[in-house]
Amino acid sequence: MVDLAIRMLLHDKLRFAITVAGVIFAVALVLVQSGLFLGAMNNASIAIENIDAELWVTSRHATNVDFAQVFPDGVVNRVRATPGVARADNLLVSFATIALPTGAQEMVEVYAMEDFREWGLPWHVVEGNVADLRRGPYIMLDESSRTRFGDFAVGEFRELMGRRMEVVGRTREAFSFTTTPIAFMSLPVLRALWSPQLDRGTHYVLVKLAPGADVERVRAELRRKLPYNDVLTRAEWAERSRDYWITKTGLGLNMYITVLLGALVGVVIVAQTLYGSTMEHLREFGTVKAIGGSNSDIYIILAKQAAIAAVIGFVVAELPTWALQPALARMGLQLIVPMHIHVATFVGTVVLCLLAASIPFRKISQIDPALVFRS
Amino acid sequence: MSAAYALPALTHTVLAEDVTKRYHDGRHVVEALRGVTLAIAPGEVVALEGPSGSGKTTLLSILGCILSPTSGRVTVAGVSAERASSAELAAIRRRYIGFVFQQFNLFPSLTALENVIYALKVKGVRRDARRQAEAAIEAVSLSDRRDFLPRDLSGGQKQRVAIARAIAGNPPLLLADEPTANLDSDTAGRVLSLLHGLVRERGHSLLVVTHDRSVRSIADRVATIRDGRLAT
Numbered sequence: 001m002v003d004l005a006i007r008m009l010l011h012d013k014l015r016f017a018i019t020v021a022g023v024i025f026a027v028a029l030v031l032v033q034s035g036l037f038l039g040a041m042n043n044a045s046i047a048i049e050n051i052d053a054e055l056w057v058t059s060r061h062a063t064n065v066d067f068a069q070v071f072p073d074g075v076v077n078r079v080r081a082t083p084g085v086a087r088a089d090n091l092l093v094s095f096a097t098i099a100l101p102t103g104a105q106e107m108v109e110v111y112a113m114e115d116f117r118e119w120g121l122p123w124h125v126v127e128g129n130v131a132d133l134r135r136g137p138y139i140m141l142d143e144s145s146r147t148r149f150g151d152f153a154v155g156e157f158r159e160l161m162g163r164r165m166e167v168v169g170r171t172r173e174a175f176s177f178t179t180t181p182i183a184f185m186s187l188p189v190l191r192a193l194w195s196p197q198l199d200r201g202t203h204y205v206l207v208k209l210a211p212g213a214d215v216e217r218v219r220a221e222l223r224r225k226l227p228y229n230d231v232l233t234r235a236e237w238a239e240r241s242r243d244y245w246i247t248k249t250g251l252g253l254n255m256y257i258t259v260l261l262g263a264l265v266g267v268v269i270v271a272q273t274l275y276g277s278t279m280e281h282l283r284e285f286g287t288v289k290a291i292g293g294s295n296s297d298i299y300i301i302l303a304k305q306a307a308i309a310a311v312i313g314f315v316v317a318e319l320p321t322w323a324l325q326p327a328l329a330r331m332g333l334q335l336i337v338p339m340h341i342h343v344a345t346f347v348g349t350v351v352l353c354l355l356a357a358s359i360p361f362r363k364i365s366q367i368d369p370a371l372v373f374r375s
Numbered sequence: 376m377s378a379a380y381a382l383p384a385l386t387h388t389v390l391a392e393d394v395t396k397r398y399h400d401g402r403h404v405v406e407a408l409r410g411v412t413l414a415i416a417p418g419e420v421v422a423l424e425g426p427s428g429s430g431k432t433t434l435l436s437i438l439g440c441i442l443s444p445t446s447g448r449v450t451v452a453g454v455s456a457e458r459a460s461s462a463e464l465a466a467i468r469r470r471y472i473g474f475v476f477q478q479f480n481l482f483p484s485l486t487a488l489e490n491v492i493y494a495l496k497v498k499g500v501r502r503d504a505r506r507q508a509e510a511a512i513e514a515v516s517l518s519d520r521r522d523f524l525p526r527d528l529s530g531g532q533k534q535r536v537a538i539a540r541a542i543a544g545n546p547p548l549l550l551a552d553e554p555t556a557n558l559d560s561d562t563a564g565r566v567l568s569l570l571h572g573l574v575r576e577r578g579h580s581l582l583v584v585t586h587d588r589s590v591r592s593i594a595d596r597v598a599t600i601r602d603g604r605l606a607t
Contacts, residue, residue: 002485002489002492002493002496004482004484004485004493007482007484007485007489008482008484010484011483011484283478283480284480284482284483286480287476287480287482288497289465290439290441290468290474290480291468291469291474291494291497291498291540292465292466292468292469292470292472292497292498293465293497294462294465297497368441368442369441370432370436370441370442372441372474372476372478372480373432373435373436373476373477373552
């Protein structure tokens with residue numbers, strides 16, 4: 001099998017390595033940036049998706065689950081009295097200061113309920129019993145807080161808002177987009193910490209529907225009864241929370257620009273090295289034309305070279321992406337790259353490399369095959 | 376050894392009639408060829424001589440369907456190249472013409488044999504390419520060097536590979552541009568002898584553009600070009 005494209009490519013190994021390095025850099029940048037963004041987006045809605053509530057009653061125009069607005073806690077009674085509602089409870093989500101053993105102070109995001117067990121919250125308990133939270137000034141801390149708060153163990157004490165509390169359990173995968181570590185405590189304890197602001201207030205009312213109840217009908221009734229609140233399905237609320245971070249903070253634009261720049265860098269490097277290589281092999285391409293080769297023969301050579309660089313670059317770039325995952329996890333960052341992102345990045349890499357090959361091709365398609373006669 | 380590409384009985388393998396070629400060089404018009412008429416019969420060897428800038432390479436390019444004339448007609452193997460598109464000219468080159476270049480123009484990343492195989496593939500030979508390439512390499516007595524890259528071959532050996540590539544596929548017309556210019560006189564003599572033997576044996580027509588007077592020894596006819604005009 002005589003493959004001029006591959007032979008030409010491998011004939012100048014350094015140039016080929018530079019081309020592949022360009023693709024690796026671009027692909028790794030796109031995958032890691034997308035993965036971190038999706039990881040952050042996952043954090044933005046992970047609580048909503050794991051809490052066992054079909055409907056959420058929030059303050060009017062609430063933006064995301066982390067930045068909650070207070071409304072009267074009596075709303076929960078009106079929700080409970082609505083046909084089709086099996087259970088409704090208040091949920092408080094509030095930031096609090098936590099004093100660390102080092103003497104430093106940090107922020108912790110607290111989820112507080114009367115009875116967590118009914119709502120599948122926390123959704124991943126590593127150690128301890130959720131029921132213990134109801135017994136008094138106790139907290140469960142997520143393991144991810146170790147990065148910021150240092151190591152901790154069940155039975156130790158931490159000071160929240162100036163009040164000493166015992167750590168009675170550890171959770172896992174309770175993240176927030178804000179990266180503030182999450183703790184769980186009982187609703188009366190949090191109210192006491194924030195008294196009097198939260199004495200008669202709540203941030204959310206979680207709604208569980210009765211078997212067979214129509215979610216849209218219940219929601220319509222709740223909206224009628226609660227004109228100063230929003231009533232959202234789990235999916236809507238999760239999407240609204242993610243959208244807030246994507247569109248309102250510029251993070252989405254930031255991500256798209258980084259991905260675009262990564263792709264652009266890849267295209268420029270591939271186009272530049274292919275162009276340089278093509279100029280060096282101009283006489284060979286002229287020979288291909290002189291002996292009867294068509295422009296498509298030449299484009300096939302260039303396209304094959306670009307595609308090989310794309311495939312090898314993509315495969316190699318996957319390695320650091322995978323290797324980074326555990327290291328980032330230890331830093332409390334999630335790198336989530338679903339299969340469709342891998343596929344889209346692969347297709348994008350190949351397509352962009354082929355487009356990059358079209359730049360030297362334009363040059364070659366115009367060369368005079370008579371150059372083969374020149375000394 | 377198979378004969379050159381089977382053609383219907385033709386008086387001429389290549390025929391140029393009243394060919395002119397003008398270039399624009401800035402504001403000036405350069406007339407490289409002025410009413411050139413040249414016919415080469417099947418199996419004929421013609422040496423084309425002339426001083427530098429006389430129009431030799433331009434005529435070779437036009438006969439090889441690499442350049443189109445400004446006016447006049449060119450017919451290769453009975454196929455008119457007049458008003459042919461670049462794709463049609465490429466098709467004529469693939470089917471009917473083999474080139475031997477002064478600079479050899481071998482693909483440096485391919486071995487001697489692969490250079491010939493690749494040319495055959497460009498010409499559309501797929502299944503039989505390897506066997507035909509091996510036969511061409513054998514015809515130029517390079518079987519023992521067939522797996523060498525061009526950088527590991529001497530100048531004479533490179534030109535023999537170039538000749539093997541030109542004759543592969545048995546085109547009726549061979550066009551050689553200064554094939555001995557980069558060779559010492561002994562090697563040049565051997566290459567000319569080889570070329571002559573192959574042409575005689577296989578029935579190709581051959582036009583050799585040259586400054587080298589020794590090419591006359593293999594030519595049936597010498598054509599001289601001066602200031603774009605042919606004097607046979």
